[in-house]
Amino acid sequence: MNGSAIAASGLRKAYKDKIVLDGIDLDVRTGTIFALLGPNGAGKTTTVNVLTTLLAPDAGKVVVAGHDVTTETKAVRAAIGVTGQFASVDDLLTGEENLLMMADLLHLPKAEGRRIAARLLARFDLGEAAGKLASSYSGGMRRKLDLAMTLVGQPKIIFLDEPTTGLDPRSRRIMWEIIRELVAGGMTIFLTTQYLEEADELADRIAVLDQGRLVAEGTADELKRRVPGSHVRLRFAGRPELDVAARVLAESTRDDEELTLRVPGDGGVRSLRALLDRLDAHSIDVEELSVHTPDLDDVFLALTGHGNKEVSAR
Amino acid sequence: MNAISASLTDSATMLRRNFRHTTRNPLALFNGVFMPIFLMFLMVYVLGGAFSVGVNYADYATPGLLLTTICYGVGPTAVAVSSDMATGFINRLRVMHVSRAAVLNAHVIATVLRSLVAIAIVIGVAFLMGFRPSASFAQWLGAIGIIVLTALAIAWLTVASGLAAKTPENAGFAAVPLMLLPFLSSAFVPADKMGPGARQFAEYQPFTSIIEALRGLLTGAPSAGSAVTAIAWCVGLSLIGYLWARRSFTKRA
Numbered sequence: 010m011n012g013s014a015i016a017a018s019g020l021r022k023a024y025k026d027k028i029v030l031d032g033i034d035l036d037v038r039t040g041t042i043f044a045l046l047g048p049n050g051a052g053k054t055t056t057v058n059v060l061t062t063l064l065a066p067d068a069g070k071v072v073v074a075g076h077d078v079t080t081e082t083k084a085v086r087a088a089i090g091v092t093g094q095f096a097s098v099d100d101l102l103t104g105e106e107n108l109l110m111m112a113d114l115l116h117l118p119k120a121e122g123r124r125i126a127a128r129l130l131a132r133f134d135l136g137e138a139a140g141k142l143a144s145s146y147s148g149g150m151r152r153k154l155d156l157a158m159t160l161v162g163q164p165k166i167i168f169l170d171e172p173t174t175g176l177d178p179r180s181r182r183i184m185w186e187i188i189r190e191l192v193a194g195g196m197t198i199f200l201t202t203q204y205l206e207e208a209d210e211l212a213d214r215i216a217v218l219d220q221g222r223l224v225a226e227g228t229a230d231e232l233k234r235r236v237p238g239s240h241v242r243l244r245f246a247g248r249p250e251l252d253v254a255a256r257v258l259a260e261s262t263r264d265d266e267e268l269t270l271r272v273p274g275d276g277g278v279r280s281l282r283a284l285l286d287r288l289d290a291h292s293i294d295v296e297e298l299s300v301h302t303p304d305l306d307d308v309f310l311a312l313t314g315h316g317n318k319e320v321s322a323r
Numbered sequence: 324m325n326a327i328s329a330s331l332t333d334s335a336t337m338l339r340r341n342f343r344h345t346t347r348n349p350l351a352l353f354n355g356v357f358m359p360i361f362l363m364f365l366m367v368y369v370l371g372g373a374f375s376v377g378v379n380y381a382d383y384a385t386p387g388l389l390l391t392t393i394c395y396g397v398g399p400t401a402v403a404v405s406s407d408m409a410t411g412f413i414n415r416l417r418v419m420h421v422s423r424a425a426v427l428n429a430h431v432i433a434t435v436l437r438s439l440v441a442i443a444i445v446i447g448v449a450f451l452m453g454f455r456p457s458a459s460f461a462q463w464l465g466a467i468g469i470i471v472l473t474a475l476a477i478a479w480l481t482v483a484s485g486l487a488a489k490t491p492e493n494a495g496f497a498a499v500p501l502m503l504l505p506f507l508s509s510a511f512v513p514a515d516k517m518g519p520g521a522r523q524f525a526e527y528q529p530f531t532s533i534i535e536a537l538r539g540l541l542t543g544a545p546s547a548g549s550a551v552t553a554i555a556w557c558v559g560l561s562l563i564g565y566l567w568a569r570r571s572f573t574k575r576a
Contacts, residue, residue, distance in 0.1 A: 061418055086420045093411035099340065101347045113336040114421050116329065142347070162419065 014039040014166050014197035020069035029055045031221035044212035045201045051218040053201035057170045061091045090164030094171045096151035100144035111161040129157040149180030169200040224312045243270045244297040254293050330422045337429030355396030355441045360448050363388050367452050381453040386537035387510025392445045393438045393474050397481040398498040400434040404485030405494035434478040457543035466540040472557035479564025486571035529556035
């Protein structure tokens with residue numbers, strides 16, 4: 010459980026005169042989930058491509074699974090698995106054939122390939138669909154098959170490039186569950202995402218990438234503390250109630266026109282209950298209550314000084 | 324396992340995949356066979372009577388139609404190669420350390436074999452329409468050799484254009500020039516009956532020498548000169564296609 014699974018320093022990559030990665034340093038500990046968070050075009054996929062030997066960096070050093078990606082490519086490739094942004098399954102093969110093809114390409118003995126394929130199909134709940142063409146699979150099933158194909162090689166480190174983009178909420182939860190199980194089994198996971206919620210749910214550490222630079226790194230809690238914006242909004246029936254509440258909740262900011270109070274908090278249930286208790290203790294009636302937690306837009310606003318239209322539009 | 328046997332094993336694995344694609348998408352083969360047969364019908368029964376080419380028109384047109392068959396059958400290959408790039412399938416293979424040769428060879432071999440199946444069917448139909456070749460066994464072998472070489476050259480060019488195309492939709496267009504070139508060759512009418520400009524183009528473009536070489540062999544009157552030119556064109560085009568494919572493969576991660 011010790012040591013670095015992925016260590017990168019001073020990573021730079023430019024296409025012609027467009028700088029995509031502008032000096033990235035990363036350190037991912039073995040057996041943890043690391044999330045690279047950023048909007049479209051921030052350089053997430055380029056980072057994955059460099060870390061997975063698909064793209065040579067212009068400058069910087071990358072060590073993955075103890076091997077240098079530029080000089081020991083083969084050893085790195087033997088230790089990693091990559092699931093790209095689009096489910097790269099073969100539509101005209103069945104789920105089982107897709108997995109067996111991976112086993113053949115890894116030169117596993119036939120019997121072992123079949124055994125691994127059967128185990129993965131069962132594990133990912135694809136047993137019934139095993140004999141159907143992948144083109145008939147739903148989005149969630151395709152992602153699962155895609156990940157299962159990556160797992161045939163029993164990699165130590167898995168790269169997941171936006172593993173849940175485009176999935177419905179239920180499929181997304183299933184994918185999260187699978188990812189957690191993989192880490193529990195000792196794997197290291199490097200994932201990219203545009204969703205703060207996803208990074209929050211899964212990652213031990215999160216790095217925020219913006220325009221080719223890491224603008225923040227830490228645990229989800231550490232990042233959230235740097236992001237103001239989590240608050241409870243209370244609306245009252247009339248001016249008298251608002252006046253009383255504003256006196257009791259001195260830390261809040263009031264809006265006389267809307268008859269609302271904005272009470273900063275951490276967005277947690279405990280602080281919400283404490284707030285309600287205080288209101289109760291002073292017999293203040295609240296007309297309407299809503300909890301606002303910071304989203305990726307708030308993170309970006311706080312960390313980079315500019316918003317992130319694409320993501321907030323989701 | 325050493326590098327060569329690993330590459331052969333991988334090529335076989337990828338080829339199995341391509342065969343499955345062909346059997347599960349029979350439309351690809353059907354289009355590749357139907358269009359040339361329709362064209363043959365059109366040329367032999369509808370238009371051919373108006374052309375005076377000096378010989379039985381079915382005998383004249385069949386070599387050109389065989390080449391047309393190769394050209395019409397490669398569209399799906401360009402699209403398949405381009406999709407492999409677009410969906411990240413090729414990146415997946417690269418991360419698995421599967422050799423570049425295995426991926427590209429499989430596409431090329433599958434394409435050539437599909438062309439040969441289509442050619443066999445088209446030759447069968449040509450016989451029904453009055454094609455009466457007078458080639459000896461050795462000349463048949465020579466003709467088949469030139470057909471295989473041509474199919475190989477066109478397969479490499481197609482794979483390369485598929486790799487270079489930005490999207491699978493664009494890749495579909497890559498095969499269009501190949502479909503048009505036979506009409507600007509001696510496939511259906513002799514080049515010397517064409518207007519100025521078209522005639523010079525038809526005389527010097529590769530398909531004309533390949534068709535003339537095939538026609539010579541199949542009518543039992545081979546000409547060494549056109550055979551050598553045809554083989555040179557095939558080898559040259561294969562090499563260009565191969566190098567272009569290799570370059571695109573390396574360049575596009």
